Amino acid sequence: MPKIIFFLIVILLIGSCKDANLETLKVQESKWETVTDSLPVKLNVDVKAQAILNDWKDYMVLERSFDKIYSTENREDFVLIVEELVENQKKMEEGIYPERFDVAQIKSRQKIFKTYVLKTKGDLEYRQNPKRSLVEMITAFNELRNQFNVIVKNTLPDELRANEDN
Numbered sequence: 641m642p643k644i645i646f647f648l649i650v651i652l653l654i655g656s657c658k659d660a661n662l663e664t665l666k667v668q669e670s671k672w673e674t675v676t677d678s679l680p681v682k683l684n685v686d687v688k689a690q691a692i693l694n695d696w697k698d699y700m701v702l703e704r705s706f707d708k709i710y711s712t713e714n715r716e717d718f719v720l721i722v723e724e725l726v727e728n729q730k731k732m733e734e735g736i737y738p739e740r741f742d743v744a745q746i747k748s749r750q751k752i753f754k755t756y757v758l759k760t761k762g763d764l765e766y767r768q769n770p771k772r773s774l775v776e777m778i779t780a781f782n783e784l785r786n787q788f789n790v791i792v793k794n795t796l797p798d799e800l801r802a803n804e805d806n
Contacts, residue, residue, distance in 0.1 A: 679710065680775060683782040689792040692740055698732040706781055709774075715764070722761045729754050741791060749784040756780045 685693065693699050705724045712718045733750060756777035763770040 680778045680782065682707070682710075682778070683785045685785050686789045686792050689788040692738050692792070693788065696738050696741070698728070698735040702728040702732050709778070718770075719764050722757065722764060725757050726761060729757060741788065743791065745787050745791065746784070749780070749787045753777070753780040753784050 702725070705721065705728050708721045709718070712721060729750070733754070737746065756773060760770050760773040760777050763773045
């Protein structure tokens, strides 16, 4: 008789734990859907800037990683994408910039983007809601892309642009 009671208790414990895990997964998935709702759209780049960017392999790898943000379905995928963004951003920072974009304005925007990528990574590691830092990261990336447009559309002569740094 005691053996039967023992086995019934074990079966009840196993059965009750299984249901709780399913509920937790459903709650986490619904929370992630609220995080990815209404993300800012990625800013378009001017045709002239895109021609330069297409030849810059480090940037194109970063951009492809960034585009994956909009297609994530769960938190675990997003954690992997942020890790990939960190690595690709490091490669871009250490790599060679195209001559036209090798200016302080681009590098400073890239550092701001790096800051928000790391902030998003921290939110994910500490199980915080990453919605705010994710929006800030996307905004920083859009500002980087906008700076490419500004540099390409700049009509100042080269001599004046060289004096801007002084």
